[in-house]
Amino acid sequence: MSFRDESGGDDGGGRTSSASDLRKPFLHTGSWYRMSAAGGGGVMDRLESSAYALRDSSVSAVLCTLIVALGPIQFGFTCGYSSPTQDAIIADLGLSLSEFSIFGSLSNVGAMVGAIASGQIAEYIGRKGSLMIAAIPNIIGWLAISFANDSSFLFMGRLLEGFGVGVISYVVPVYIAEIAPQNMRGALGAVNQLSVTIGILLAYTLGMFVPWRILAVLGILPCSILIPGLFFIPESPRWLAKMGKMEDFESSLQVLRGFETDISAEVNEIKRSVQSSRRRTTIQFADIKQKRYSVPLMIGIGLLVLQQLSGVNGIFFYAASIFKAAGIENFNLATCGLGAVQVVATGVTTWLTDKAGRRLLLIISTTGMTITLLIVSVSFFVKDNITEGSHLYSVMSMLSLAGLVAFVIAFSLGLGAIPWIIMSEILPVNIKSLAGSVATLANWMTAWLVTMTASLMLSWSNGGTFAIYAAVCMGSLLFVCLWVPETKGRTLEEIAFSFR
Secondary structure, three states: OOOOOOOOOOOOOHHHHHHHHOOOOOOOOOOOOOOOOOOOOHHHHHOOOOOOOHHHOOOHHHHHHHHHHHHHHHHHHHHHHHHHHHHHHHHHHHHHHHHHHHHHHHHHHHHHHHHHHHHHHHHHHHHHHHHHHHHHHHHHHEEEEEEEOOOHHHHHHHHHHHHHHHHHHHHHHHHHHHHHHOHHHHHHHHHHHHHHHHHHHHHHHHHOOHHHHHHHHHOOHHHHHHHHHOOOOOOOOOHHHHHHHHHHHHHHHHHHHHOOOOOOHHHHHHHHHHHHHOOOOOOOOOHHHHHHHHHHHHHHHHHHHHHHHHHHHHHHHOOOHHHHHOOOHHHHHHHHHHHHHHHHHHHHHHHHHHHHHHHHHHHHHHHHHHHHHHHHHHHHHHHHOOOOHHHHHHHHHHHHHHHHHHHHHHHHHHOOOOHHHHHHHHOOOOOOHHHHHHHHHHHHHHHHHHHHHHHHHHOOOOOHHHHEEEEHHHHHHHHHHOOOOOOOOHHHHHHHHHOO
């Protein structure tokens, strides 16, 4: 891989000679939003440009984030689909409970494969091309499920969805981190998790009113809108700089910051970062032992693994049965209410991330999760030793419900969104594809493990299960206090330099 020299501002032979060595993005950033400052044309010509609103707006990065956020909405819809459709799918297709359990878990299996491939796909064809690759199998997967007459099409569709979700879960937070201004990076990064929670809530809510086949057809919509939307947003400027496409890099960054903004300082900082990694474009596993690589990788993997070990997926997947065990009569409605609480709390996190900082929110989040899970654990232990129908039994039922709601709020305030933000911020650019794939794979493998064991653990002991999850959250608190740095208000290049 060859890179254009930082001082090379010429448009002549130097640039042309290296053009054949550079990778072309799968979806070109396009020239539709570029206009030469010295070019002719008056105000009317500018108004006739379809890019005028985006070019001259200070909210360009926000609009780009909202478009790619359709991917996480698809992610959440996939996660939430199996919960409201279980009884109907089993009845219509004559599946056994174990076959439906396989159907539910296959999205995690597909996501693991997608996670393994996501880094290299994003490195080779760009962030936008990766999202295109992820969207297509998602659409095919939903169609396969909606027309399924037996388990084979059902399983194939779920695997395809999982693959797309695995790619989306890595690429979207990385793209947002790479396009966002440093003072908005936390808020825009939190939109990723907010969109996931919206997708889950949509699946829960719509699943109460529409048949499972129609719900699968509705699952096509996010990616169907995402695909054309990708043609109207710029590629990640940092990826373009790494690929040596300096003209497109500066054009992309100018669009994202607004055409009235002086981007020279940010351009030079990104160029210096790219130049520092020019001599080593291939990272060997032995190089990971260096502090500049091992520490951010350990933090990224640690946060994403601890996020899942907190038991949040098991709690959401089996929320209805947990509420039923707690004595809540309308447990399906309670599950939807829990999803709504998560959306609101994650929305608050989006507002707080760039104000309070990542580290403080993680400390508050893990502390709250530990306390609330201990409350839920104690309430279940007490319920198991008192007479059903007594006043104390009713009190413990309401206490367990309140504890679960408080747990979801605490999770959403930090450990839900921030691990993905920090992972996308701290990984150096020259190991981001490898390390990001490993971290995303670790997250999905842990999610699969927790989902598969949660049912067994809950059947063993409700109180004991939540006590174990509380102990993990206490470990997460210690991990954050000891290892996780504050990244608020720092550029990606400054963060990477701090680990050297």
